[in-house]
Amino acid sequence: MNSLLSGDFPRSRLLAAILLAILFGLAFAPFLFPGAQPLNVAAKICVFVVLVASYDLLLGYTGIVSFAHTMFYGIGGYGVSIALYSFGPEWGPMALGIIAALAVSVVLALMIGLLSLRVRAIFFAMITLAVASAFAVLASQLSWLTGGEDGRSYRVPEVLRPGFRLLEEPLFGVAITGKILSYYLVFSVALVLFLLALRIVNSPFGRVLQAIRENDFRAEALGYRVVVYRSIATCLSAGMATLAGVLMALWLRYTGPDTTLSFAIMIDILLMVVIGGMGTLYGAVIGAALFTLAQNYLQVLMAQVSEATAGIPLLPQLFHPDRWLLWLGVLFVLSVYFFPTGIVGRLRR
Amino acid sequence: MSIPALETRDLTIRFGGHVAVNAVSCAFHPGTLTAIVGPNGAGKTTYFNLISGQLRATAGEVLLRGRPMAGLPASARTKAGLGRAFQLTNLFPSLTVIENVRLAVQSRAGAGLDLRHMWSHRRDLIEAADRLLADVKLTERRDATAAALSHGDQRKLEVALLLALDPDVFMFDEPTAGMSVDEVPTVLDLIAGIKAKGNKTILLVEHKMDVVRSLADRIIVLHNGALVADGEPGAVIASPIVQQAYLGLEVAE
Numbered sequence: 027m028n029s030l031l032s033g034d035f036p037r038s039r040l041l042a043a044i045l046l047a048i049l050f051g052l053a054f055a056p057f058l059f060p061g062a063q064p065l066n067v068a069a070k071i072c073v074f075v076v077l078v079a080s081y082d083l084l085l086g087y088t089g090i091v092s093f094a095h096t097m098f099y100g101i102g103g104y105g106v107s108i109a110l111y112s113f114g115p116e117w118g119p120m121a122l123g124i125i126a127a128l129a130v131s132v133v134l135a136l137m138i139g140l141l142s143l144r145v146r147a148i149f150f151a152m153i154t155l156a157v158a159s160a161f162a163v164l165a166s167q168l169s170w171l172t173g174g175e176d177g178r179s180y181r182v183p184e185v186l187r188p189g190f191r192l193l194e195e196p197l198f199g200v201a202i203t204g205k206i207l208s209y210y211l212v213f214s215v216a217l218v219l220f221l222l223a224l225r226i227v228n229s230p231f232g233r234v235l236q237a238i239r240e241n242d243f244r245a246e247a248l249g250y251r252v253v254v255y256r257s258i259a260t261c262l263s264a265g266m267a268t269l270a271g272v273l274m275a276l277w278l279r280y281t282g283p284d285t286t287l288s289f290a291i292m293i294d295i296l297l298m299v300v301i302g303g304m305g306t307l308y309g310a311v312i313g314a315a316l317f318t319l320a321q322n323y324l325q326v327l328m329a330q331v332s333e334a335t336a337g338i339p340l341l342p343q344l345f346h347p348d349r350w351l352l353w354l355g356v357l358f359v360l361s362v363y364f365f366p367t368g369i370v371g372r373l374r375r
Numbered sequence: 376m377s378i379p380a381l382e383t384r385d386l387t388i389r390f391g392g393h394v395a396v397n398a399v400s401c402a403f404h405p406g407t408l409t410a411i412v413g414p415n416g417a418g419k420t421t422y423f424n425l426i427s428g429q430l431r432a433t434a435g436e437v438l439l440r441g442r443p444m445a446g447l448p449a450s451a452r453t454k455a456g457l458g459r460a461f462q463l464t465n466l467f468p469s470l471t472v473i474e475n476v477r478l479a480v481q482s483r484a485g486a487g488l489d490l491r492h493m494w495s496h497r498r499d500l501i502e503a504a505d506r507l508l509a510d511v512k513l514t515e516r517r518d519a520t521a522a523a524l525s526h527g528d529q530r531k532l533e534v535a536l537l538l539a540l541d542p543d544v545f546m547f548d549e550p551t552a553g554m555s556v557d558e559v560p561t562v563l564d565l566i567a568g569i570k571a572k573g574n575k576t577i578l579l580v581e582h583k584m585d586v587v588r589s590l591a592d593r594i595i596v597l598h599n600g601a602l603v604a605d606g607e608p609g610a611v612i613a614s615p616i617v618q619q620a621y622l623g624l625e626v627a628e
Contacts, residue, residue, distance in 0.1 A: 032493050230481050230497065231490040237478050240467035247427065247465075249453035249482040249540065258488075 030221060032228035036308060041373040045308060048315050052213055056206045057198050067322045069209055072216035073274045074314035078298045079223045079307055080266035086305030087227050088259045089239030091147055093292055094138065094154035097161045098131045098264040100286035102271025105130070107178050107281035108171060115181040120276075127268050135264035139257035162287040177282015186211065186276065212273045219266060224307055226262065235259055236305075294321075301361050303368020312369050320357065325350045378441045380405045380576035381457070381544045385435035386425055395421045397600040398435065403544070408570050408577040410591035410608070412617075418600040419580045420462055423546055426578075427459040428452045439544070453482070458542030462549050462580070464529045466536075468522035472513055475521050475532060476504040479539035504539065511535045512561055527558040534562055538569075544576045545569055551586065559586075566590060584612070 036042040048071075051058060055068035077099055084090045105127025106120060113119035134157075142153045165172050172178070184190055190204030200206070226232050234255050237245045246252045275281045285291075294317065302313025325347040335341040343349075365372040379402035386399045396418045403409055411419050424430040426437050428449035437444040439455050447455070467475050477494075480503045481487055495501070508514045511531040516524060521532060534550055547566065551559045563586060569575050570590070581587050587594060587608065594611040596604040604611050611617055 029493070033495050225493070226490050228493050228495075229490045230486045230492070230494050230500075231488055233474065233478060233481070233494050234487045236470060237467050240470060241465065243429075244461075244465045244467065245478075246449045247429070247453060247459055247461075248479050248536065249450050250487055251448065251450040255487070 032221075032225040034224055034228045034307070036374075038373040041308065041370060044373075045311060048311055055213075056209060057200055060200055062205075063322075065205070065209055067318060069212050069277045070274075070322075071315050071318045072212050073270050073277065074295075074298065074318055075311050076216045076219045076273065077267055077270040078295055078302070078314045079220055079310035080263045080270065081295050082299050082302075082304060082307055082310050083223060083227065083235075083259060083263045083266070085299055086303075086307075086309070087232065087239060088235040088256060089147075089242075090256060090260065091151040092154040092260070093151060094158040094161075095263075095267055095295060096287050096289070096292045097158040098135065098267035099271040099274075099291070100161070100165065100283075101131045101134075102127045102268035102273075103275040103281040103286040104165065104172055104271075105268070106272050106275035107173070107180060110180040110182065111173075111178055115183050117183050120183065124269075124272050127272065128265055131264045131268040132261045135261045136257060139260040140253070144253055158287075158292075162283060162289075165287055166283055173282065175283060177280060177285070179280045182208070182276055182279055208277060212277050215269070215273055219269060220307070220311070223266065227307060231255070231258075239305075297358060299368075301358065301365075301368060303365075303370030303372070306368065306370040306374075309368045309370040316369075320354055324354060328353065377404065379403055379438075380440060381426070381578075382438040382441075383422075383426065383435065384438070386422070386432055386437065387434040388421060388425055388430060389433045395600050396425060396432075396597075399597070399600075399602045400435075401595060401602060401605070403576050403578060405543070405576050406570075406573045407592045408566075408579060408590055409593045409595060410587040411578060411580045411595055411597060412582070412587060413597035417597040419597055420548055421600075422597065423459065423548055423578070423580065427457055427546060453540060453542070456543035457546070458537045458540040458544065459546045460533050460537040460548060460550060462552065464526070464533055466521040466529060466532060469520055471518050471520055472524065472532060473501070473504055473508065473517045476507050476535050476539050477501060479536040480504045480507070483540050507535045507539050510538065510565065527554045530554055531558070531562065534565060538565065543574075544578065546578045548580045549582065550579075551581070551583065563590065588612070 036045055052068055052072060056065055059065070059068070081095050084092055105123040109119040109123025138154060138157060142150050166175050181187070185204050186208040187204040190207070192202040192207060196202070227235070234245065234250050237250070238252055238255055242252050271286060274285065278285060298313035298317045299309065301316060302309025302311070328345045328350055329347045332342045332345040332347065335345060361369070382402040384400050386396055387394065388396045399422060411422070413419055421430065425432050428444065428447060439452070439457060442455070444452055444455070467478065477500055480500045481497070484500055486497060486500065505514070508517055511534055513528060513531055513535065516528060521529065524532060530550060530553065537545060537547070550562050550566070554562065566577065566579070567590060570577055579590065591608050593606065594604070594608050595602060596611060596617055604614055604616050
């Protein structure tokens with residue numbers, strides 16, 4: 027257990043309980059919450075845990091503010107999309123697509139890192155913003171390759187399709203379809219990637235990243251070449267985001283600008299990191315779970331509140347499901363106000 | 376004499392029209408402790424920054440064991456054996472005391488790029504860090520964050536980071552500044568201990584003349600960025616230029 031979690035325990039009973047509940051819920055999601063919509067939410071949480079954890083590696087641990095994270099996420103998605111669309115729904119092309127996507131991401135990350143990590147943080151953030159915008163424009167312009175604004179649907183390998191049946195008989199009343207296998211692929215890869223990230227931040231290398239976040243000048247004076255460490259962190263984070271994109275592309279069987287490159291996703295990632303707690307990794311789990319649940323179920327909840335308060339003036343209108351973004355905003359402001367170090371930071375105190 | 380551990384040749388830096396360090400040529404030999412004195416603004420810390428690579432020289436060069444350091448970043452100079460403690464405390468504030476020291480030990484051991492193991496896997500590094508904490512008498516504060524330490528303790532931690540690097544050339548920039556009287560001997564004993572090893576080169580910027588007198592083999596005096604005196608402590612302190620430039624005394628004709 028110590029080596030699995032890399033010695034980085036939740037260090038709070040409540041936090042451990044919440045994390046275990048999330049792990050348990052995700053591990054048995056197809057059986058606990060049957061139906062397409064809950065499974066979709068669970069898969070999204072898994073993907074976002076990886077994506078947010080990879081962003082935390084940059085923002086929370088190394089202190090690098092980047093807005094290009096969805097670009098790497100998108101590269102993973104488009105890698106799978108292009109490979110499966112062009113060469114058919116086989117594992118071979120998919121592997122090729124993933125490797126190509128990883129290569130493109132790492133090279134891009136390295137270029138951004140080496141060229142611009144020497145400049146001040148604010149300029150680096152600007153540069154990443156520019157590169158990410160350029161990439162989004164490129165992806166929508168190259169429609170022969172990417173499907174443009176409409177994106178592309180494609181078929182995945184047969185065992186991952188909803189039509190596939192692994193077992194003749196349902197298990198615990200749930201038919202084991204390719205969709206469920208697909209979910210478990212997403213879940214297990216996400217779990218492995220998360221544990222890997224936990225190892226990285228708790229390695230000697232990870233400690234140097236924290237030192238750089240704290241005082242890059244002194245880290246350099248201690249003999250650590252800061253630009254090298256920052257570049258490696260950028261590449262690792264980009265690679266991990268790419269794999270998150272791959273998982274999402276496999277799960278959705280569709281890749282388009284709205285599901286991968288949009289700036290709205292970038293903002294979601296930022297919110298999840300901040301709500302969960304920067305520089306903790308466990309914050310990524312909490313942030314992703316909470317935010318995704320709110321995104322999907324706040325409207326349902328509000329509809330119920332709105333009905334329950336029917337007849338009382340003003341309240342039904344205030345809780346009308348169309349106002350859900352307002353309440354999400356309120357929740358965000360409250361959480362930042364009361365938990366400036368994030369939920370994990372608060373629980374650990 | 377042997378090759379100097381550290382040498383500067385005509386080392387100069389200009390900030391606009393102001394010459395902060397002006398053609399300073401000086402060699403430092405292993406086993407010696409050189410005190411660098413001079414009034415505030417004389418360029419002592421800037422001279423240090425040029426040597427350790429925080430600033431780029433306008434002209435002149437820095438040689439470490441005869442090897443030119445031009446163009447090398449601070450991290451490479453540290454790897455080459457040049458260690459520096461800072462005048463203004465410069466730590467990793469929200470990391471613990473032991474973690475601060477462990478990072479320095481880890482740098483020295485070249486283990487920074489290990490991503491596969493847990494940091495706790497290298498027990499040897501943790502033990503080395505603990506020994507250093509005992510040396511600077513900070514063991515009690517081991518698990519406090521650096522930011523929570525008193526000023527004097529932060530200065531000691533600063534010294535521990537430098538000791539952890541175990542460089543060939545130690546550069547101390549006013550290590551005892553702002554320390555309480557009873558804390559000063561701890562640091563001075565550590566410096567004396569390094570000197571006693573006999574093969575280390577020590578540069579010490581210090582204002583307290585009694586400290587300088589007791590530790591230094593040699594004093595150099597900087598004034599307005601230029602090297603104005605160099606020699607035995609007794610002779611330099613007695614020289615008119617020091618009496619005037621550093622101590623601000625009018626010299627009787």
